[in-house]
Amino acid sequence: MNPQYDHTKFEKEIYKKWEDSGAFSPHISNSNLKSPFCIIMPPPNANDPLHIGHARFVAIEDALIRYHRMKGEPTLFLPGSDHAGIETQYVFEKKLAKEDKSRFDYDRGTLYKIIWNYVQDNTGVMKSQLKTLGASCDWSRFKFTLDPEIIKVVYSTFKKLYDDGLVYSGERIVNFCTKCGTAYSQLEVDAVERDDNIYYLDYGIITIATTRPETIFADVAVAVNPKDTRYSKLVGLNAKIPLINREVPVISSNLVDKDFGTGALKITPAHDAVDFEIGQTNKLPLISVIDEKGRMTSSPEKYIDMKAEDAREEVAKDLQEAGLIKKIEKIHHTIGVCYRDKSVLEPRVSKQWFIKVEPLAKKTLEAIKNKEVKFAAKKYEKIATWWLNNLKDWNISRQIVWGIRIPAYRCDKCLEWNITDGEAPKECFKCHSPSLSQDPDTFDTWFSSGQWPFATLKASPFKEDFEKFYPTSVMETGYDILPFWVIRMLMLGIYITGKVPFENILLHGLVRDKDGIKISKSKGNVINPIEMVDKYGADALRMGLIWGGLVENDISLSEEKINGQRKFSNKIWNIARFVLTQNSQYKVLSTKYIAKNEDDKKILEELKETTKKVTKALDKYRLNEAAEEIYHFIWHKFADKYIENCKLRTKNSDASAISTLYKVLDTSLRLLHPFMPFVTEKIWGLAGNKKLLITADWPAQ
RNA sequence: GGACGACUAGCUCAGUGGUAGAGCGUCUCAUUGACAUUGAGAAGGUCGUUGGUUCAAUCCCAACGUCGUCCACCA
Numbered sequence: 001m002n003p004q005y006d007h008t009k010f011e012k013e014i015y016k017k018w019e020d021s022g023a024f025s026p027h028i029s030n031s032n033l034k035s036p037f038c039i040i041m042p043p044p045n046a047n048d049p050l051h052i053g054h055a056r057f058v059a060i061e062d063a064l065i066r067y068h069r070m071k072g073e074p075t076l077f078l079p080g081s082d083h084a085g086i087e088t089q090y091v092f093e094k095k096l097a098k099e100d101k102s103r104f105d106y107d108r109g110t111l112y113k114i115i116w117n118y119v120q121d122n123t124g125v126m127k128s129q130l131k132t133l134g135a136s137c138d139w140s141r142f143k144f145t146l147d148p149e150i151i152k153v154v155y156s157t158f159k160k161l162y163d164d165g166l167v168y169s170g171e172r173i174v175n176f177c178t179k180c181g182t183a184y185s186q187l188e189v190d191a192v193e194r195d196d197n198i199y200y201l202d203y204g205i206i207t208i209a210t211t212r213p214e215t216i217f218a219d220v221a222v223a224v225n226p227k228d229t230r231y232s233k234l235v236g237l238n239a240k241i242p243l244i245n246r247e248v249p250v251i252s253s254n255l256v257d258k259d260f261g262t263g264a265l266k267i268t269p270a271h272d273a274v275d276f277e278i279g280q281t282n283k284l285p286l287i288s289v290i291d292e293k294g295r296m297t298s299s300p301e302k303y304i305d306m307k308a309e310d311a312r313e314e315v316a317k318d319l320q321e322a323g324l325i326k327k328i329e330k331i332h333h334t335i336g337v338c339y340r341d342k343s344v345l346e347p348r349v350s351k352q353w354f355i356k357v358e359p360l361a362k363k364t365l366e367a368i369k370n371k372e373v374k375f376a377a378k379k380y381e382k383i384a385t386w387w388l389n390n391l392k393d394w395n396i397s398r399q400i401v402w403g404i405r406i407p408a409y410r411c412d413k414c415l416e417w418n419i420t421d422g423e424a425p426k427e428c429f430k431c432h433s434p435s436l437s438q439d440p441d442t443f444d445t446w447f448s449s450g451q452w453p454f455a456t457l458k459a460s461p462f463k464e465d466f467e468k469f470y471p472t473s474v475m476e477t478g479y480d481i482l483p484f485w486v487i488r489m490l491m492l493g494i495y496i497t498g499k500v501p502f503e504n505i506l507l508h509g510l511v512r513d514k515d516g517i518k519i520s521k522s523k524g525n526v527i528n529p530i531e532m533v534d535k536y537g538a539d540a541l542r543m544g545l546i547w548g549g550l551v552e553n554d555i556s557l558s559e560e561k562i563n564g565q566r567k568f569s570n571k572i573w574n575i576a577r578f579v580l581t582q583n584s585q586y587k588v589l590s591t592k593y594i595a596k597n598e599d600d601k602k603i604l605e606e607l608k609e610t611t612k613k614v615t616k617a618l619d620k621y622r623l624n625e626a627a628e629e630i631y632h633f634i635w636h637k638f639a640d641k642y643i644e645n646c647k648l649r650t651k652n653s654d655a656s657a658i659s660t661l662y663k664v665l666d667t668s669l670r671l672l673h674p675f676m677p678f679v680t681e682k683i684w685g686l687a688g689n690k691k692l693l694i695t696a697d698w699p700a701q
Numbered sequence: 702g703g704a705c706g707a708c709u710a711g712c713u714c715a716g717u718g719g720u721a722g723a724g725c726g727u728c729u730c731a732u733u734g735a736c737a738u739u740g741a742g743a744a745g746g747u748c749g750u751u752g753g754u755u756c757a758a759u760c761c762c763a764a765c766g767u768c769g770u771c772c773a774c775c776a
Contacts, residue, residue, distance in 0.1 A: 003736065132772045191773080198776080210776060260775050291758040316753095333775075383771080384703065390772080473764060483771090509771095512712070548724065550713055552768095553706090555714050560725060578735035624715075628723070640740075 001580070001686065003575035007537030007566075010682045015131055018681075023694045024138045026074040028468060037068035038076040038469040040453050040502075041137060042477040042485075045090045046081035046119045046144060051546075052511045052519065052557065055529035058133045059542040059675075060508055066674040067618050068473075070698040075649055076469055077137040077372045078456055081123055081129065083145045085403040085445040086180065086188075090340055092118060092402070100319060103401070108440070111401050116146075124608045128474065129530055134538045134677050136694065141460055145448050146404065147590060149459035154448045157408050157421040157496055161418040166495075167396075169408070169417060171286075173269075174395055175274035176348040177338040178294030182399040183352055185444060186392050187484055189336040189345060196333065199316060200262065200326040204240035206250060209261025211333070212271070214311040216241050217299040218289040219248055221267040223278055226252040227613060228263050242324040243315070244300065249322065253278045270349045286349055292399075294346055328571040353397040353406060353441070358659070360491035361388040367500050373490065376506040376621045377552040380479060384505075387483045396447045396486075398469060400530040403442030410437050430678055450488035453501035465683045474621075475502040479509060479552070506621050508551050514558030532562055539676035540566035546675060547627045568631060569679045572672070575639050576683040579661045582650055593659040597649075603642040606633065607664050611699045614671050623675075628670045638664055667699045 003260040018024065026036060039061050044054055047527040061077065069075040092115050093103055112255055123144070130137065143150055162169040176185040196211045206222055222239045224231040231250070238247040248267075255264045255274055269279030279286065289299045296303045296311045303311045319325050336345045350469040365388050367373050368381060375381035397406060409418040411428035412435040418425045427434045450453075453475070471493075475486060486505060493501030512518055513525040520526070532541045536559075549555035586593075595601050610633040617626035642664070649657040665687070673680040673693050684693035 003733090005736095006740070166761055208776085212776080255774075265776055268776095272776070273776080274776070277774080278771080303765050329776090334773085381704060386772085480771090516713075516769095550715080553714090558713080558725085561713080562723065563738080567736095571736065574736035574739090576735080581735080628715080634725080639736085643735075 001573070001575045003574070003577070005570045005682075007539065007569070007678065008534070011132070011134070011533075011678045014678050015134065017692065018136060018694050019131075019139075021692055021695070023069070023692060024077070024136050025140065025548050026076040026138070026469075028074045028464070032072070032074055034071070034073045036074040036076065036469055036473075037065070038078070038472040039065055039474050039476060040179045040456055040472050041077060041079045041135075042481075043076055043080035043082040043143075043145065043449065043452065044126055045084040045087055046123045046126065047084060047091060048122070049125055050133075050529055051172070052527045052529050052532075055133055055477070055532075055541060056130075056508055056511050056545045056555075058130065058135045059545040060506070061474075062133075062135050062542075063546065063623055063674040064138075064474060064476070064618070064621075066694065067679060069136070069669065069694065070673070070696060072388060072697065075678070076141070076465075077135070078141050078143070079127075079135070079137040079139065080121060080143040080182075080452070080456060081145070082125060082445065082449055083119065083403060083440060085398060085400055085516045086182070086340055087445075088115065089400050089402040090180065108401050115402050118619055132530060132538060134542065136677070141456070141465070143230060143377065143456045143461070145445070147459065150448070150455050151404050152262060152422060153455040153458055154404055154443065154451060157422075157451055157492065158407065158443075158447075159419055159421040160496070161355060166359065167352060167353060167419075168356070169353045169397075171349050171351055172354065172395075173273050173347050173349050174352055175336055175345045176292065176350065177341070177343060177344050179293065179341050179343045180338060180400075181292065182347070183348070183350060183395060183397065185446075187397045188339045190339045191334045191341070192337050192342070193332065194333050195330055197316070198261065198331040199317065200321070200328070201242055202324045202326055203242065203264075203266070205237060206239050206264050207233055207262045208239075208266045209262045210266055211331060212268075212312065213315045214296065214299075214303070214308055215268045215289060215313070216266065216518050217244060218268045218287040219246075219266045219281065220269060220284045221248050222250045222262060222284070223253040223256050223265045223267050224250065225256040225258040226254065226667055228256075228260075229514075230259040231264060242319055243322065246355050250412050251278075251282055251486065253282070271347055271696060273347050276347070276349065288345055288349060289599060290348065290629060292348065292350070302682070309344075352395045353408070353413055353439075355394040355396055355447075357391045357394050357491070360495050361391055361487075362677075363494050364388055364487065364490045367490065367494060373500040373502065378587060380482060380505065380507050380552070383479075384482060384487055387487055391483075391487075394444075394447075396444045397439075397441040399441055399442055401442065401444060404448055406426070406439045406441050406443060408439040410439065412437060425576045446484050446488055449485060451496070453489060454493055454497050469500050470497065470501070472502045474504045474506055476506045476508065479507040482507060504621075506551060509549075509554035512554050512556050514556055514560070516554070516556045527557060527559075532559075535559075536562045536566040537569060537678065539569050539679050542677075543568065543627060543631075543675050546623045547631065549624055551621060551623050553653070565676075568635065571635055571639060572668070572676075572679060572683065575634070575643065575668075576665060578643060579665045580683075580687055582661060583653060586655055587662045587688070593656070593663070595660055597654075597656045597660075599642065599645055600656050603638065603660060606637050607667055608701075610637075611667065611671060612701045615698070615701055618674070627675050630668070630675070634672065638668060639674050670696055670699050 067076040176183045234250045267275045269276045270286045290308045296306045407420050413433035414431040416430045544562040613629045614626045646657045669680045681693045
């Protein structure tokens with residue numbers, strides 16, 4: 001053994017040994033009566049290389065997996081990748097733009113195909129990176145969200161929802177990104193604060209305040225609060241839209257804040273969510289003046305085809321000249337922007353598919369209340385509950401190509417929707433016309449990933465997987481996708497299978513830089529996990545991501561911290577170097593040797609104590625505690641104290657001392673393995689063990 | 702405006718109803734026998750503020766302050 005542990009020499013070879021040994025597959029047999037342990041890996045985007053956040057979840061999940069595997073439970077860590085509709089198409093379009101092309105240069109089929117190929121090329125990178133990190137997942141069960149057998153599951157879920165009346169299509173106001181060319185759900189809207197002009201416009205008998213003068217052509221009413229005595233006489237009369245002089249009624253609505261602006265609100269149902277609601281309750285017509293590309297339509301000739309934002313200035317100018325602006329003020333407010341490209345979202349009315357969330361949310365809330373699903377950290381249960389109580393109907397349609405196309409076919413003759421579980425219908429079920437057109441939209445990515453736990457297990461090449469592993473044991477993922485993913489998996493999982501998709505929810509925090517600052521490309525503080533592995537070893541990175549901070553909290557990660565753990569891996573290496581150079585005949589004895597020497601008894605007692613603490617901490621998902629406990633024992637109790645004190649005795653070939661050394665090393669390696677799998681496995685092998693450590697038994701407490 | 706957190710040693714973070722811990726950093730000492738990617742030791746905190754509960758609070762409760770994250774239809 002070299003005096004230094006060189007991770008670069010061993011990690012690849014060790015991973016291959018594990019893989020070849022079949023240890024990654026769950027061992028299901030009639031003789032194994034232990035209940036299975038299963039984690040479905042949050043599927044990374046098929047398109048992207050891994051970032052440090054992925055490394056954190058691998059460190060956490062793989063530690064749990066390895067621990068349970070060593071306990072002898074049939075253990076499954078199921079990997080996969082996500083097609084990440086919007087994300088991927090966005091990245092791909094940027095790539096196209098560099099080549100002076102756009103997605104409109106291709107027909108649907110071609111575009112899908114070239115994105116598919118592009119993604120395939122990148123998926124291999126992601127897989128090999130997971131291996132580099134030491135993820136002990138079962139590659140034979142790997143699933144991609146666009147695998148045909150997954151799509152089949154997604155289709156049948158959609159059909160069931162439709163048949164049960166939980167899916168509807170309709171003209172609704174949605175957050176539409178004119179740059180991305182698609183609508184989004186409630187969750188994909190970011191808010192930014194901005195200063196804008198607010199114009200007080202002369203509507204004849206009343207004055208209204210608006211930040212969006214370009215939409216006046218779409219006005220269908222002016223609303224005031226029913227309690228607002230200033231205007232009560234005007235309700236029922238007609239106001240007049242400036243410039244075009246079209247008359248619209250003055251109505252009343254509780255949604256109007258009488259203290260804002262003039263207390264009178266122009267109602268533009270086609271371009272504002274509140275207005276849409278007021279329009280619906282008052283049965284007002286819809287007039288749209290901005291199209292899906294963000295350009296003006298159905299307005300006075302001179303504005304047509306202008307971008308809405310340009311039209312705003314132009315209309316304001318014209319109003320000013322006509323003397324129809326009473327005053328202009330500045331207003332500080334928040335507006336919705338696209339989470340993806342940060343461009344201002346245009347509320348637009350368009351046909352979308354929605355899921356009725358309320359009945360699904362209700363059952364999920366019950367499951368949480370009944371502890372069918374448990375949150376490792378209470379705070380996230382509160383947040384999940386808040387969301388489940390506040391979710392609106394979920395828009396699951398996206399106007400993009402990259403995704404699972406919605407299996408909805410509209411009859412060209414009677415306009416009835418035909419929903420199938422994938423197959424194109426031969427004729428309309430209602431009027432039997434053979435002429436049908438499929439909806440061009442695709443599903444929101446979260447709709448398919450929301451089915452991930454049962455979809456992956458049902459689509460598994462191993463028929464018994466669903467029955468055996470569902471509900472899965474733990475859902476471990478970042479808290480940032482709690483509303484997007486976790487609660488949707490709960491809702492859809494419960495709906496389809498009647499059971500929660502996982503029994504425990506463990507959410508982890510973000511990885512921040514050494515000063516606790518959020519990592520971003522623009523700040524230049526990104527930490528590349530693979531670079532860290534090359535430099536310090538996968539063990540050091542994994543330990544650095546767990547050690548010194550609670551799983552559920554954000555952690556600060558510095559190279560110093562990772563390097564500190566590399567020193568630790570070297571420490572164990574040298575402990576092993578010392579122990580393994582002792583007379584190996586005592587290794588055999590170590591299993592049954594009963595120590596009489598005080599030092600030996602003490603370290604064995606401490607080892608027992610440590611085993612107990614590590615096990616308990618792992619069971620409670622307190623990974624940092626477990627890691628710190630074993631770290632402290634190995635370094636400061638075993639090495640600093642015990643080994644230093646027993647050198648004289650080992651020189652004299654003291655059987656008790658040497659047996660104890662072998663025994664403590666053996667157990668320490670087992671306890672540390674979930675956190676630092678490579679170095680422990682390597683030493684384990686050097687110690688002459690025939691069986692691999694990955695499948696060795698967890699120490700008895 | 703609402704929700705959820707955080708506030709503990711210079712830094713990054715654990716922790717507990719009975720007057721506090723780790724890693725890094727700092728300082729002192731040790732150098733050929735497992736490891737200098739080391740060992741021995743030291744300094745360093747009125748545990749955000751103010752009240753309350755208690756025999757006892759950093760830990761429980763209330764208010765406040767600061768910071769963070771998420772949500773929100775003020776046009």
